[in-house]
Amino acid sequence: MVLKERESLIGKLTGIQSSKKSYYSELKVMVEELKKKNMQLEVINEVTQSINIEMSIDEMLSNIFEKIKAFIAIDRISLALYENNELFLSNVYPIDSIHFPIGHQFQKENSLYWNSILSLEKVLFKLESESLTYEEEAAYHSLGIKSILIIPLVSKKAVIGVLSIGSKELNHFSxxxxxxxxQLSNQIAVCIENVKLYQKVLDSKKEWEETFRAVSDLIFVTDTNGTILKCNNSANKFFDSYIIGQNLQNLLELPDLAIIEENYYQEFHYKQHLFELRAYPITNKNYQIYSYIIYIIDITEKRKMEAQLIQSGKLAAIGEIAAGIAHELNNPLTAILGNSQLLLRVGKSDERTNKLLSDIYVCGKRCKNIIQNLLTFSRQDEYSFEDFCINEAVEQVLDIIGDQFNKLNITIKKDLPKNLHCVQGNIQQIGQIILNLLINAKDALEEKDTEQKVILVESKEVIENEKKWVVLSIKDNGCGIPNHRLQDVFNPFFTTKEPGKGTGLGLSVSLGIAEKHNGFIEIDSTYMEGSEFRIKLPAKCQ
Incomplete structure (x- = not known):
């Protein structure tokens, strides 16, 4: 009775209605089937886990192959991918079972793989004869493969490839x-599709990061306190140090980012450069700001060009006015000069009259020279470079503005040696620099309450770094420039003068002209004591 109950219980548990003789053999078969089922589930689970990022398709195939081999007789597994209406071999395991090279493209005609794709059905093919009908048969013959199972891989109702499983035994798969x-092919299809999607994300991320790193402007990502979370290569290069974790507001003396609630724009000076800053707040799904993108562009050269265009426009206007004035004054001046010369030649006048006539002639000549210098200085034709002495440029400018300085009780002292080397350039452009520096010196003297207002104009030659330079120094005893503002004086539109009195373009334009002449401008200044500007140009040595 007990034995029958045991057999009944075993039958209910295992599904095996056995006699005493066959019980153990049937149980053994059942256990093997259960083991096989468990291993199949393990393989499916392996593929499902392979969807993660770290495992490559080659690794996935090798893991699948080794596990399947334990319970199904297979000797080769391969994967061919379908893209842009082309089918090509992408992965094979084991490596020594490669016949066609990776990347080999299969033709539609006479292809087992293509038959499976076009029919969307799995194909079980056995090599029982020596005749070759399909392209793949040659490969399988050479590898000793006799049974091939080909399954199309379908994801989202679209074919993405075929999975091929080969065995050296001529068997029938159950x-x-x-x-x-x-089931395995379905999981592999999902895995491959996810790998492709992830690769697209990676490529997009990589492209964005490379673009982020390659942009020549400065880009920062900060938190709401201004702490730098990320920056591009240009930003690291600009500060020449590791700046992640530092506060951008402290580095650049920027406004408090916490009060910025929308796109923000600002221009600021830093290390003798002018920058444009744009801040873009980043919000979460609740529209709360948690970060900022800071984009900073160096606009120094842009502003210099704008300044030069503005200055050129002003000079062009002066040139037109000067031309009109010259036309209107030349006719009466010609009469004044001609008549005074005639009266002087007659010589019948007394000594007092002759002196008056001489004064009339000298003043008329001076007026003519002033008009001619004004026309020459403001001429906006294409500048040509030629050799000239810098002292000539000084004299031309002083002829124009010298009397104005005398009326303001400003003394101009000159130390202009005659044996200077020439420089190569345009005398009108260098004259523009000298005029700007003299006007700045005049303004600085007017701001200081002092009895003796002096401007010293001095030229000399120096040798620096085995190169000879012609140096023109313009020095005043005016109000000077505060030390913390010295680095900004050459920035476009930067001025210490009252509104309406200065545009902030003079020194910027002057520096641009000097650099075009392969020279530069230096400055020394002490607040409330005076300033010295030095124009340095390469000497033209014979």
Whole structure:
């Protein structure tokens, strides 16, 4: 009775209605089937886990192969991908079972793989004869493969490739095996599709990061306190140090980012450069700001060009006015000069009259020279470079503005040696620099309450770094420039003068002209004591 109950219980648990003789053999078969099922589930689980980022398709295939081999007789597994209406071999395991090279493209005609794709059905093919009908048969013959199972890989109703499983045994896969391989191929299709999608994300991320790093402007990502979370290569290069974790507001003396609630724009000076800053707040789904993108562009050269255009426009206007004035004054001046010369030649006048006539002639000549210098200085034709002495440029400018300085009780002292080397350039452009520096010196003297207002104009030659330079120094005893503002004086539109009195373009334009002449401008200044500007140009040595 007990034995019958045991057999009944075993039958209910295992599904095996056995006699005493066959019980153990049937149980053994059942256990093997259960083991096989467990291993199949393990393989499916392996593929599912392979969807993670770290594992490559080659690794996934090798893991699948080794596990399947334990319960199904297979000797080769391969993957061919379908893209842009082309089918090419992408992965094979084991490596020594490669016949066609990776990347080999299969033709539609006479291809087992293509038959599976076009029919969307799995193909079980056996090599029982020596005749070759399909392209793949040659490969399988050479590898000793006799049975091939080919399953199309479908994801989102679209074919993405075929999975090929080969065995050196001429066997028939059971229905259970075919069902397992179908499930396996479905999981592999999902895995491949996810790998592709992830690769697109990676490529997009990489492209964005490379673009982020390659942009020549400065880009920062900060938190709401201004702490730098990320920056591009240009930003690191600009500060020449590791700046992640530092506060951008402290580095650049920027406004408090915490009060910025929308796109923000600002221009600021830093290290003798002018920058444009744009801040873009980043919000979460609740529209709360948690970060900022800071984009900073060096606009120094842009502003210099704008300044030069503005200055050129002003000079062009002066040139037109000067031309009109010259036309209107030349006719009466010609009469004044001609008549005074005639009266002087007659010589019948007394001594007092002759002196008056001489004064009339000298003053008329001076007026003519002033008009001619004004026309020459403001001429906006294409500048040509030629050799000239810098002292000539000084004299031309002083002829124009010298009397104005005398009326303001400003003394101009000159120390202009005659044996200076020439420089190569345009005398009108260098004259523009000298005029700007003299006007700045005049303004500085007017701001200081002192009895003796002096401007010293001195030229000399120096040798620096085995190169000879012609130096023109313009020194005043005016109000000077505060030390913290010295680095900004050459920035476009920067001025210490009252509104309406200065545009902030003079020194910027002057520096641009000097640099075009392969020279530069230096400055020394002490607040409330005076300033010295030095124009340095390469000497033209014979």
């Amino acid at each position: 229905e259970s095996d075919l069902s397992f391989f179908q």
